[in-house]
Amino acid sequence: MANGFVPYHRMPEHKLVPSVRVYGPGVRLWHWANATMVIVLCITGYFIGVPPPSILGDASSSYVMGWIRFLHLAAGYLFALLSVYRLWLVFTERGIAHHLYLPAIWRKAWSDGFFRQIRWNLLLDGPVRYVGLNPLANVAMFFMFLLPGLAVIITGFAMYAEVVGHDSWQYFWFGWVTHIFGNTLDLHIIHRLAMWVMVWFMMAHIYIAVREDILSRQTVISTMLSGERQFRD
Amino acid sequence: MKRPTTFDVLQERGISRRDFLGFCALAATWMGLGPQGGAAIAHALETKPRIPVLWLHGLECTCCSESFLRSSHPQASDIVTSLVSLDYDDTIMAAAGDQAEAIVEEIIRDYRGSYILAVEGNIPLANDGMACIVGGRPFKHQFDDAARHAKAIIAWGTCASSGCVQAAKPNPTQATPVHKLIKNVPVINVPGCPPIAEVMTGVIAYILTYDRLPELDNQLRPKMFYSQRVHDKCYRRAHFDAGQFVERWDDEGARQGWCLYKMGCRGPTTYNACASMGWNDGVSFPIKSGHGCIGCSEEGFWDRGPFYERLPDMQQWGIESNADKVALAGAAALGAAIAVQSAATVVKRVVTGKAYDKDSDDSPTS
Ligand code: HEM
Ligand code: SF4
Numbered sequence: 001m002a003n004g005f006v007p008y009h010r011m012p013e014h015k016l017v018p019s020v021r022v023y024g025p026g027v028r029l030w031h032w033a034n035a036t037m038v039i040v041l042c043i044t045g046y047f048i049g050v051p052p053p054s055i056l057g058d059a060s061s062s063y064v065m066g067w068i069r070f071l072h073l074a075a076g077y078l079f080a081l082l083s084v085y086r087l088w089l090v091f092t093e094r095g096i097a098h099h100l101y102l103p104a105i106w107r108k109a110w111s112d113g114f115f116r117q118i119r120w121n122l123l124l125d126g127p128v129r130y131v132g133l134n135p136l137a138n139v140a141m142f143f144m145f146l147l148p149g150l151a152v153i154i155t156g157f158a159m160y161a162e163v164v165g166h167d168s169w170q171y172f173w174f175g176w177v178t179h180i181f182g183n184t185l186d187l188h189i190i191h192r193l194a195m196w197v198m199v200w201f202m203m204a205h206i207y208i209a210v211r212e213d214i215l216s217r218q219t220v221i222s223t224m225l226s227g228e229r230q231f232r233d
Numbered sequence: 234m235k236r237p238t239t240f241d242v243l244q245e246r247g248i249s250r251r252d253f254l255g256f257c258a259l260a261a262t263w264m265g266l267g268p269q270g271g272a273a274i275a276h277a278l279e280t281k282p283r284i285p286v287l288w289l290h291g292l293e294c295t296c297c298s299e300s301f302l303r304s305s306h307p308q309a310s311d312i313v314t315s316l317v318s319l320d321y322d323d324t325i326m327a328a329a330g331d332q333a334e335a336i337v338e339e340i341i342r343d344y345r346g347s348y349i350l351a352v353e354g355n356i357p358l359a360n361d362g363m364a365c366i367v368g369g370r371p372f373k374h375q376f377d378d379a380a381r382h383a384k385a386i387i388a389w390g391t392c393a394s395s396g397c398v399q400a401a402k403p404n405p406t407q408a409t410p411v412h413k414l415i416k417n418v419p420v421i422n423v424p425g426c427p428p429i430a431e432v433m434t435g436v437i438a439y440i441l442t443y444d445r446l447p448e449l450d451n452q453l454r455p456k457m458f459y460s461q462r463v464h465d466k467c468y469r470r471a472h473f474d475a476g477q478f479v480e481r482w483d484d485e486g487a488r489q490g491w492c493l494y495k496m497g498c499r500g501p502t503t504y505n506a507c508a509s510m511g512w513n514d515g516v517s518f519p520i521k522s523g524h525g526c527i528g529c530s531e532e533g534f535w536d537r538g539p540f541y542e543r544l545p546d547m548q549q550w551g552i553e554s555n556a557d558k559v560a561l562a563g564a565a566a567l568g569a570a571i572a573v574q575s576a577a578t579v580v581k582r583v584v585t586g587k588a589y590d591k592d593s594d595d596s597p598t599s
Pocket of ligand 2: 465500
């Protein structure tokens with residue numbers, strides 16, 4: 001992998017091209033850990049809002065909501081820490097790690113790639129070979145993962161402040177969020193809607209990853225395991 | 234002339250010292266002041282001149298007054314009404330007409346900068362304030378006059394604190410809470426529809442005793458009564474944690490007194506003292522009576538129905554819509570798009586023998 005930041009660029013169409021290392025170990029580790037956390041958070045979060053059917057018996061003998069909430073809050077912390085770690089990787093692993101945060105809409109190569117991906121997804125054109133984040137996926141990630149991710153972290157800690165009380169550090173740092181909305185029910189709704197946007201993202205992301213892996217001219221899924229992007233003709 | 238203390242006024246009304254001390258001890262307990270608190274309150278009320286409290290009514294339903302007058306402790310009600318100068322209170326004063334309105338002017342003149350203004354209800358601004366006329370002129374004018382020279386303003390109830398039902402969307406009268414109209418006078422919000430009686434008397438007793446406002450949170454609510462959620466102190470919380478919920482109003486869980494979360498209880502997002510102080514001398518509170526909390530002390534609670542469902546309506550997406558239904562519609566649309574694209578890919582492959590035409594020659598020139 002190159003040492004500096006690598007911008008999005010296309011590879012020659014017909015030549016045999018060697019594989020390129022696009023992801024360092026940090027980003028790959030982050031990806032799978034993050035995916036696990038998001039799944040845990042979606043499942044537990046869904047049940048926090050709409051709890052499973054009631055447990056019979058004495059209240060002292062079960063702790064269902066307690067565990068669901070514990071799992072959610074613990075995974076929430078890890079998700080937030082992983083987000084910080086991912087940001088840090090931009091500067092330490094470089095390569096294409098910054099694409100996620102900054103779709104290069106001002107660059108011709110990028111916007112050409114973007115429209116090319118749209119045409120390819122409408123089956124009007126064939127796929128291309130490129131190094132970088134798929135520009136269309138990049139936009140989806142920005143609006144359907146990055147922004148909602150930020151929203152769940154901010155509203156998540158603001159709700160956490162409600163749980164641990166107004167003397168907590170969570171309240172000190174995130175109390176202002178409550179102040180914007182007044183009614184903390186709004187935090188729950190925004191948090192929940194952001195979850196659904198992330199669920200939509202997961203649907204599209206997994207489908208497209210599999211599709212591209214089969215149909216496009218480069219590896220996608222195995223790249224997130226090995227870090228290598230291999231090209232097919 | 235020496236200004237009378239609160240205790241002087243109480244004696245005039247024939248309240249015994251014993252009852253007076255009893256009240257002070259109670260008030261200290263509501264405020265969580267510790268063992269010395271009762272004596273501190275008694276001392277203040279006996280020695281400091283009584284601070285006049287002017288009580289105005291804007292756009293409201295008088296439930297705050299109703300609650301206040303029903304302060305739990307029987308002897309307390311006399312004491313409580315003596316804490317505030319009820320010379321002017323539209324609902325219960327003896328005077329009427331010009332005579333009554335003159336009292337407001339007198340208090341403002343004689344106690345400039347040293348009286349407490351208590352406002353029940355809010356101020357409608359639309360159409361020059363015509364939605365609320367007091368003594369022949371818009372309430373806005375009376376409020377402005379009284380607020381300008383007050384030492385501090387107590388905003389009683391959710392109306393005065395954040396608007397309440399008369400400010401429900403689209404708020405035709407432009408009903409506006411007190412703190413949004415005040416710049417230079419400290420405001421204390423005491424939300425609730427109505428607030429708990431003991432909270433109201435507690436706030437007044439605190440101000441009279443210590444001659445300052447209690448510590449407020451960032452929504453201007455006194456921390457001592459509003460720093461915990463109903464959910465934090467709810468006696469049904471064990472059922473919440475266990476995962477035992479009332480699912481229908483007539484099911485076994487309802488009989489067993491399980492948690493009302495699934496029935497729309499707003500306890501987890503409502504800051505109030507109901508679950509610890511109770512209502513009517515601590516007899517009960519909504520959840521104890523088997524009904525979920527509707528969050529009446531929270532900003533905007535009136536626009537976040539239905540009260541019997543956990544997820545509020547999202548009318549911008551259509552009546553009967555909520556977060557999960559919107560999400561499901563989105564997921565269905567996305568699923569359809571995926572299905573169409575997959576099908577089209579397969580069809581194309583079957584028809585042309587390949588998924589795409591990779592011989593289109595547009596290699597990058599590098
Ligand atoms: C992928 C990320 C996340 C997803 C999908 C997610 C999802 C959810 C959902 C659906 C709820 C229930 C909302 C409701 O209907 O009331 C919830 C509640 C909550 N989440 Fe998250 N969440 C995420 C991240 C976080 C993070 C980073 C935190 C911060 C530590 C957090 C803290 C909370 C808290 C405190 C609650 C409220 C718990 C309660 O009411 O007891 N979440 N989450
Ligand atoms: S009844 Fe309401 S306040 Fe009480 S535990 Fe259940 S959700 Fe919380």
